[in-house]
Amino acid sequence: DIQMTQSPSSLSASVGDRVNITCRASEDIASYLNWYQQKPGKAPGALIYGAFRLSSGVPSRFSGSGSGTDFTLTITSLQPEDFATYFCQQSYSRPRTFGQGTKVDLK
Amino acid sequence: VQLQQWGTGLLKTSETLSLTCGVYGESFTSYYWTWIRQPPGGGLEWIGDINHLGSTSYNPSLKSRVTFSIDTSKNQFSLKLTSITAADTAVYYCARGRQQWILFDNWGQGTLVTASS
Numbered sequence: 001d002i003q004m005t006q007s008p009s010s011l012s013a014s015v016g017d018r019v020n021i022t023c024r025a026s027e028d029i030a031s032y033l034n035w036y037q038q039k040p041g042k043a044p045g046a047l048i049y050g051a052f053r054l055s056s057g058v059p060s061r062f063s064g065s066g067s068g069t070d071f072t073l074t075i076t077s078l079q080p081e082d083f084a085t086y087f088c089q090q091s092y093s094r095p096r097t098f099g100q101g102t103k104v105d106l107k
Numbered sequence: 108v109q110l111q112q113w114g115t116g117l118l119k120t121s122e123t124l125s126l127t128c129g130v131y132g133e134s135f136t137s138y139y140w141t142w143i144r145q146p147p148g149g150g151l152e153w154i155g156d157i158n159h160l161g162s163t164s165y166n167p168s169l170k171s172r173v174t175f176s177i178d179t180s181k182n183q184f185s186l187k188l189t190s191i192t193a194a195d196t197a198v199y200y201c202a203r204g205r206q207q208w209i210l211f212d213n214w215g216q217g218t219l220v221t222a223s224s
Contacts, residue, residue, distance in 0.1 A: 001167075034210050043200055043214035044151070050208045087151055091209030095166040096153040 002026050002090050006099035012107040019075040021102045023088035026069075032092035033071045035064055038101075039084045047086075048073065078104070108133035112201045112215035120224045124188040128201030128215050131182070135159040139204035140177065140184045141211060144197040152197075156204055157184055191222045 003026035013019050023033065031051040036044035046055040048064035051071060061076045075082055083106055088099040114126035128140070142154040155165035157175040165173050169188070177184040188195060198219050202211040 032208065034208065036211070043202075043217050044211070045214075046210050046212045049205075049210040049212075053208075055210065055212060089151070089211070094164050095155075095168075096209060098151040098153070100150045 001095055002029060002093060002097050004088055004090055004097050004099040006086075006088055006102050008102060009100065010103040010105065012105055013078050014107045015078055015080055017078045019078055019082075019104060021073045021086055021088075021104075023066075023071045023073070023099050024069055025071075025090055025092075028068050029090045029092035031067050032090055033064070033066065034089045034091060035062075035073045036087045036089065037082075037084045038087065044087060075104075108203065108213050110201050110203065110213055110215040112199075112218055114199075114218055114220075116219055117221050117223065118191055120192050120222050121190055122222075124191050124195065124199075124220055124222075125185070126199055126201070126218055126220075127183055127185045129181070129183050130203070133182075133203070135177070135179050135182060137206060139206070139209060141202045141204045142175070142186045143200045143202055143211070144195075145200070145217075146197040149197075154186065154188075154199075191220075193222050193224075196220065196222050 005024045033051045035048040038044040052064045085103045109131040112128040136159045139156040141156040157163045172189045174187045198217045201215040203213040
């Protein structure tokens with residue numbers, strides 16, 4: 001199985017901050033990396049697919065970058081509705097695997 | 108498209124978990140119909156997927172206990188997990204996986220399944 005490791009596990013930030021979350025794959029996954037946002041009690045929602053492609057309806061303050069083994073999710077100006085947990089997921093091979101999550105909370 | 112799931116939420120250990128997901132407003136073709144679970148306070152685990160032809164793929168960690176089925180006439184797909192233990196306690200989600208990038212872009216509301224002795 002491909003292991004996905006996110007860092008940090010949690011971070012505290014303020015509205016307006018720029019936030020970076022990284023995701024590292026245990027082997028080369030090309031651009032087969034997706035990002036999700038999850039709020040408490042809700043199912044995850046899709047943010048980014050194919051490493052940098054924005055899912056439908058996602059605000060442009062979200063962006064993704066990277067290829068191979070190292071990826072980054074960036075939120076350029078954190079908004080109140082962005083406080084949530086973020087997960088990466090590789091779609092290069094089965095079984096599909098997720099990072100452990102990064103919780104973004106209010107500083 | 109909407110995914111709506113149902114099934115029994117409280118089970119005894121060694122029983123069989125059974126969940127069904129209805130797909131509304133979308134054709135069954137061209138997607139991977141997927142089950143994912145999340146233990147309380149934990150991360151996401153891919154259980155597996157099934158396509159409209161009934162071709163399945165299971166996570167090796169659960170393969171011996173999992174069975175998926177699909178009913179294209181009703182636009183539904185189902186999960187059965189046998190011999191459950193406390194470790195299977197989780198919120199179970201159905202989801203639609205898009206081809207090529209396998210993005211899970213639509214999810215069911217989730218069902219909390221608790222295995223108790």
